[in-house]
Amino acid sequence: xxxxxxxxxxxxVANATPLVIASIGETITERAGVINLxxxxxxxxxxxxxxxxxxxxxxxxxxxxxxxxxxAEAGLIGGVLVAMLVGALVAxxxxxxxxxxxxxxxxxxxxxxxxxxxxxxxxxxxxxRIPGPVVPKWPVPLLQxxxxxxxxxxxxxxxxxxxxxxxxxxxxxxxxxxxxxAHRAIGERPEAAYARGTNVNRLRYVYVVLGGALVGxxxxxxxxxxxxxxxxxxxxxxxxWIALAIVIFGGWHPFRVVLGAWLFAALRAVSSDIQKNGLSxxxxxxxxxxxxxxxxxxxxxxxxxxxVSSGAIERLLLLLPGPVQRRMRSVLRSDxxxxxxxxxxxx
Amino acid sequence: xxxxxxNIHKRFGPVHANNDISVVFPAGRITGILGENGAGxxxxxxxLSGYQPADRGDILVDGEASRFSSPEDAIEEGIxxxxxxxxxxxxxxxxxxxxxxxxxxxxxxxxxxxKDLEEASAHLGFDLEAxxxxxxxxxxxxxxxxxxxxxxxxxxxxILDEPTTGISAxxxxxxxxxxxxxxxxxxxxxxxxSHKLEDVITLCDKVVVLRDGRRIGEEDMPAPGETDPAxxxxxxxxxxxxxxxxxxxxxxxxxxxxxxxxxxxxxxxxRDRRLQIENLNLSLRQGEVVGLAxxxxxxxxxxxxxxxxxxxxxxxxxxxxxxxxTNRSYRSFLxxxxxxxAAGRLEEGLIAGLTLTExxxxxxxxxxxxxxxxxxxxxxxxxxxxxxRGEAEDRIEQLSGGNQQRVLMALLPxxxxxxxxxxxxxxxxxxxxxxxxxxxxERREGGTAILFSSAELDELVAYSDRxxxxxxxxxxxxxxxxxxxIDELGYLIGGEFKQV
Numbered sequence: 001x002x003x004x005x006x007x008x009x010x011x012x013v014a015n016a017t018p019l020v021i022a023s024i025g026e027t028i029t030e031r032a033g034v035i036n037l038x039x040x041x042x043x044x045x046x047x048x049x050x051x052x053x054x055x056x057x058x059x060x061x062x063x064x065x066x067x068x069x070x071x072a073e074a075g076l077i078g079g080v081l082v083a084m085l086v087g088a089l090v091a092x093x094x095x096x097x098x099x100x101x102x103x104x105x106x107x108x109x110x111x112x113x114x115x116x117x118x119x120x121x122x123x124x125x126x127x128x129r130i131p132g133p134v135v136p137k138w139p140v141p142l143l144q145x146x147x148x149x150x151x152x153x154x155x156x157x158x159x160x161x162x163x164x165x166x167x168x169x170x171x172x173x174x175x176x177x178x179x180x181x182a183h184r185a186i187g188e189r190p191e192a193a194y195a196r197g198t199n200v201n202r203l204r205y206v207y208v209v210l211g212g213a214l215v216g217x218x219x220x221x222x223x224x225x226x227x228x229x230x231x232x233x234x235x236x237x238x239x240x241w242i243a244l245a246i247v248i249f250g251g252w253h254p255f256r257v258v259l260g261a262w263l264f265a266a267l268r269a270v271s272s273d274i275q276k277n278g279l280s281x282x283x284x285x286x287x288x289x290x291x292x293x294x295x296x297x298x299x300x301x302x303x304x305x306x307x308v309s310s311g312a313i314e315r316l317l318l319l320l321p322g323p324v325q326r327r328m329r330s331v332l333r334s335d336x337x338x339x340x341x342x343x344x345x346x347x
Numbered sequence: 348x349x350x351x352x353x354n355i356h357k358r359f360g361p362v363h364a365n366n367d368i369s370v371v372f373p374a375g376r377i378t379g380i381l382g383e384n385g386a387g388x389x390x391x392x393x394x395l396s397g398y399q400p401a402d403r404g405d406i407l408v409d410g411e412a413s414r415f416s417s418p419e420d421a422i423e424e425g426i427x428x429x430x431x432x433x434x435x436x437x438x439x440x441x442x443x444x445x446x447x448x449x450x451x452x453x454x455x456x457x458x459x460x461x462k463d464l465e466e467a468s469a470h471l472g473f474d475l476e477a478x479x480x481x482x483x484x485x486x487x488x489x490x491x492x493x494x495x496x497x498x499x500x501x502x503x504x505x506i507l508d509e510p511t512t513g514i515s516a517x518x519x520x521x522x523x524x525x526x527x528x529x530x531x532x533x534x535x536x537x538x539x540x541s542h543k544l545e546d547v548i549t550l551c552d553k554v555v556v557l558r559d560g561r562r563i564g565e566e567d568m569p570a571p572g573e574t575d576p577a578x579x580x581x582x583x584x585x586x587x588x589x590x591x592x593x594x595x596x597x598x599x600x601x602x603x604x605x606x607x608x609x610x611x612x613x614x615x616x617x618r619d620r621r622l623q624i625e626n627l628n629l630s631l632r633q634g635e636v637v638g639l640a641x642x643x644x645x646x647x648x649x650x651x652x653x654x655x656x657x658x659x660x661x662x663x664x665x666x667x668x669x670x671x672x673t674n675r676s677y678r679s680f681l682x683x684x685x686x687x688x689a690a691g692r693l694e695e696g697l698i699a700g701l702t703l704t705e706x707x708x709x710x711x712x713x714x715x716x717x718x719x720x721x722x723x724x725x726x727x728x729x730x731x732x733x734x735x736r737g738e739a740e741d742r743i744e745q746l747s748g749g750n751q752q753r754v755l756m757a758l759l760p761x762x763x764x765x766x767x768x769x770x771x772x773x774x775x776x777x778x779x780x781x782x783x784x785x786x787x788x789e790r791r792e793g794g795t796a797i798l799f800s801s802a803e804l805d806e807l808v809a810y811s812d813r814x815x816x817x818x819x820x821x822x823x824x825x826x827x828x829x830x831x832x833i834d835e836l837g838y839l840i841g842g843e844f845k846q847v
Contacts (some may be wrong), residue, residue, distance in 0.1 A: 046613075139420065178455050181447040185436045191432040196448030197419030326440075326478045 008153045016265035018043075018221040018236065020163040022243040023250065023257050024170055025214030025310065029250055031174065031208035033187035033339040034098060037109025039239025041116030043092045046083040046219025048120040048127075051230055052285050053221075054079025055132040063126050072133030074223060079133070083220035084213040090116060091212020102343050105284065113240065122230060128230045135159055135225040139263060156267060159221045163258075166214070171254040183207060184334060187337030190344035200344045218243075245301050251334035264297050270341070304334075348409055348425055348503040350395070350536060355404035357390050365401070365461070366560040369680030372504065377530045377537040379547035379568070382557035382736035383590055388540045391557070392506050395538075396428035397421030420618050427497035428506040433489040437482035441475055445496050452599050467495045471525040487518035494525070504536035505529065513545050515642055516840075527571070542590075544583050556589040564589045605812075606633035608668070609765055609796045610654065615663035617653050622646055622820040627663070629815070631765070631796045638795040638811030639800035642839055645817035647800040648690075649768045654798070655680045655687045667764075690773055690800075692751050699744040703730065703737060703754060710758050733757040734782070749779035756786050766790065767801040772806060784810060804836050816840055 022043060029036045037041075058075030059065040090112060096102040135157045143154040153164070173180040182203060185193040190200045219236075227235035246264060250257030271293035279286045307313055313332050317325055350372040358366040365387050372378050382388045393399040395406060397415035405412045408424050415421040418428070435444045445464045447453050461477050468475040473491040481489060490510055497505060507526075511519050527550070528533040541547050547554050548568055556563045566585055569578055608630050615627040624646050632636055639647040652658040654665055656677040665673045667683055677687070684753055689695035697706065704726045708717050712723065726739040735753045737746045744752065752775060759766070767788070772780035788810070801807050807814055814825040816839035823839050827833050 177453050178446070178451050179453060181439070181443060184438065185447060187435045188438045189434070191435050195418045195434045197417065197422075326480075329480060333438070335438070 003151075004150070006151045010155065012141060012262060012265045012269050013152060014156055014228060015269070016261045017156075017163045018218040018226055019162045019239060019243050019246060019261040021166060021221060022218035022240065023157070023246040023261055024163070024166045024254060025087075025211040025218065026243060026247045027211075027250070027257055028170065028183075028214065029208050029211030029253055030247060030340055031184055031187045031337055032204050032211075033190065033337055033342065033344075034204055034208050034321065035105050035109065035316075035341050036091055036208065036211060036215070037106055037241075037244070038090055038112035039243050040055065041113035041120075041235050042087055042212065042215045043219045043222065043240045043243075044234045045116040045120040045234060046087045046091070046216040046232065047223040048124040048219075048230060049086040050079040050083030050216070050220030051132055051223035052124065052127050053082035054224055055271065055311060058133045075133045076135055079224055080105055080217060080220045087215040087216025087219060088209045091215070092205075092206045094212070095208040099201050099204055100342060105341050109182040117234070117237075120234065124230045128232050130229065131224050131283065132229055133224065134228050135221075157225060159217070159225060162217070165255045167258045174254070184337070186344075187339055190339050190342075194344070194346060204344075241271065242297070245298075249301050249304050251332070252337060253331055253333070255331060263300070267293070267296050267300075272290075280306050333338050349407075350389070350426070350504055351405075351407040351410075352395065353405040353407060355391065355394060355406075355593055356402045357387075357394060357399070357415070358402055360617050363560050364396070368404075368557070368560075370555055370562060370565075372536050374503075374536055374802065375530050375534040376552045377526060377539060377550055379551035379554035380538060380540045380544065380557065381547055381586060381590060382552050383542055383545075383778070386557040386590075387560040388557055389508065392428060392508060392540055395421070396426055396506055398428070401462055422497070422500050422502060423501035423706065425501060427500065427502035427504070428507070429490060429493045429497065429508065429510060431508045431510075431512060433493045435481050435489055435492060437480075439481055440477065441479050441481060441484075442477040444481055444492060445477075445499070449500065453840070464495065471495065471528065472521060473525065474521075485514070485518075487514040487522070490514070490522065491525075491595075498529075498535075502535075504538070506538040507541065508537070508540045509542070511541070511543060513643060519546075526550065535766075537541055542780060544586055547586070548579065548582060558585065558590060595839070603634040603792055606794060608632050610798075611664075611666040611669075612654070613666060614666040615650075615653070615665065616661040617646075617649050617658065618656070618661055619649055622649070624650060624820045624822065626823055631798065632840065633794040633796055634791055636771045636791060636797045636799070636810055636812050638807040638814045639798065639817060639819030640807050640814055641800075641802070642834060643802070645840075646820045646822070647817050648769060650817075651687065651769055651798060651800065655685050655767055657687065684760065684762075686763045686766055688755060688758055688759075688766070688768040688771060690769040692748065692755065693744060696755055697743045698752060700742060702740050702742055703735075704739045706743060706754065706758060710760075729757045733786075749775050752779065753785060756783065759790075760791065762793050763795050766795055766797045766799075768797065770801055772798055772803070780806070806837070 026036060026039060054072075054075040057078040058072045076214060093112060094105065094108055097108045098105045136157065137157050140154040140161070144150045146154065174184055182193060182198045185196070186198060186200045186203050193200050222236045224232060243262065246257055246260040249260040274293060313334060317328060317332060320328060352368060352370050355365050355368045356363075368387070369389060377643050380388045380392065390399065394401045396464050397418040397420050400416065405411070406415070408426075413424050415424065421427070436447070440445065442457070442461055442464060445455070446460045449455070449460070451460070459630065464475065464477055468491070471491070471494070473495065475488065475491055475495065481492070484492075494505065500612070510522060514522070526537050526539075530537045530552075542735055549571070553566050554566050554568060556565070566582065566589070569582065573579065610629070610631040612627055612629040615624070617624040617627070621644065627639070627650065639650070641647050649658055653660050656672070656679065660673050663673070664671055667680070667685065669769070671715060672680065693699050704719070704723050707726045707729070708722050713723060723739050730737065733753045733756055735746070735752070735757065737750050743751060746754065749765065752771070768787075771787070772783055775783065787797060808828055808831065811828050814824060814828055814831070814836070816823045818840060825836070825839070
């Protein structure tokens, strides 16, 4: 296989990583019945916090320092941890306001997304457009030598590997473990969960905060690797909304969510390639308005939603033989968690 | 295991929902808890199963006082409740629902659980499939799942809240057989909460009657298989007497002259995703009442909606006073005095979040700018006239079901041509239902034709001039309602058209 093509695939996987981590975090939150709409702002503010923390730990508070020799490892780890903490705090506001104060989750999320983006711009001013530590590549021994899979998946950095673990881990958690069943149940039918002895609101806190912490990791993944440093406007502007859309596209299922994120990154790669090199088919250059391509992912999302809501997927499922049908159902099921956005109260 | 409730009290604001209730439930017996809506049955059962604490009083399990602060506590003590809408998770499979809530490790032993589920299901004559997704199962199957699940958790006392609502006659037989087996062979305490006399008489060993939050009395039921109509009638009237404090009077059919034809259905063909109705013919005259019988989703709803433009007609004609109205919009039917009342009061009929005055404004006010003071006083008058317990500024969902239905009556136009009502008395106690019919029959005297569906045979027989029985889209007309019997209707509803 063409080396250049494999490199492209590898970069698609790499570039999708923050989106994968953020949408997995959001999936965890929404599966528990809470929607964290602050994703866009959270990503920007955690990217800022993670970058500044990493830079300060590595090079000190002096913004003019360019001592790149200093060991960056402690800074990177510290940066990710600080970003997680900030993401978790933002999520905690969502959890408190919806569970304790019974405020509307959409409203609070919306306000937070705007507030956090502006806060990040303000606090990050000093640190905009200066270099900082970057997460290094770390090819996985043995696995990196696999044909095809090695170069695409295993010659990446730790954050990319983390995204694989998160996807598989969340799938296993949700669909194979007992606590995972409780996790799904509080998002589907909290009354039934309560009747089985599950503490609905306490678990919701846990999953909302955990989801927020992962959004923090995603934010740090931007500023510490994929779009290193801070810029104005933020390089990941808009990606929070995309992550929210990917969760819907993915039907709240980790495998479909990761596919959605990769597909999105691939479409982005294609469109930026065409922007750079133009589109030529069979030696003929085709005139093309590339701005249209930016809309492609959204078109894809709308088509998916149409397929889901028209019941086409359900009819397709019924054509399959019984055992296959059952296996496919949990993957293809595309209904949102039933209790999403609602509060639970013991009467 | 024996359970004793001693001097249970529970208040909700001014309402004394349970007033000093004491009762004993011995092992191996099926006890019916009978009472009309608001008698306190549900409250008492919620207290017993840990969903609500009592204000005062004791629950004694085998003579020892117990306190439950959650349903989980109650299950620990061996008391489990099957809710009317079973508390399962739709997105789960049968097996997942069975496993969730069991004291399993982080990684459940799916094989062992599946074996337990299948054995328990077979033991009770149930038909549960481990991998079936619950959201695609009928209420009856979901009940079976909950029963099996609760028993597997070690429940020795099973409370069932109105379990026969929404299930077929055959499914009811399966359920009752399983409950009898559980009680009489396995020694489980069964409590059946119901307002259906027939069900408690067929199934229960003993019936406790509640009225206005108090325990009014207790009756032993005849042995299963008792068929002597005189004995059954006597027990029925005793129970009715306990429930309402008076016996139901016989219904007198008003002799309204039937006038010109209002509605005519001409070879109507309808279809939806599940069923198909072919060549339906019907003519309905002024002052006539036609009842639609049948199990849920047998075609009554589809027919009623198609008649007033809410579902499309595949072929055939709907004639209103001779004019072809086929596939016209509901709005144009409304203009001609045809009004539809859906079974889902809060889902389709009323608008949760709006006040009673706002509801009134929607139907009564033709003006662009609303005259609120006038509307408010109009609403107050009509609330008084229709005896609604509620204020003009209350939001509709704050009212009880019976009062919501009264508001719906108040919202109807004074003299409609045709009323199409889907289960107009569903979920109402007998007094409220009777009041609703009084209102309807008054309108009928003014020449209104009425088409209604109901799940209660008594109601259909009492008020209809003719009955159409639906079964899986097939329709059979019973024209001599006075001569029909419960048996005849039962056969028709079950699809046994030949036996009649």
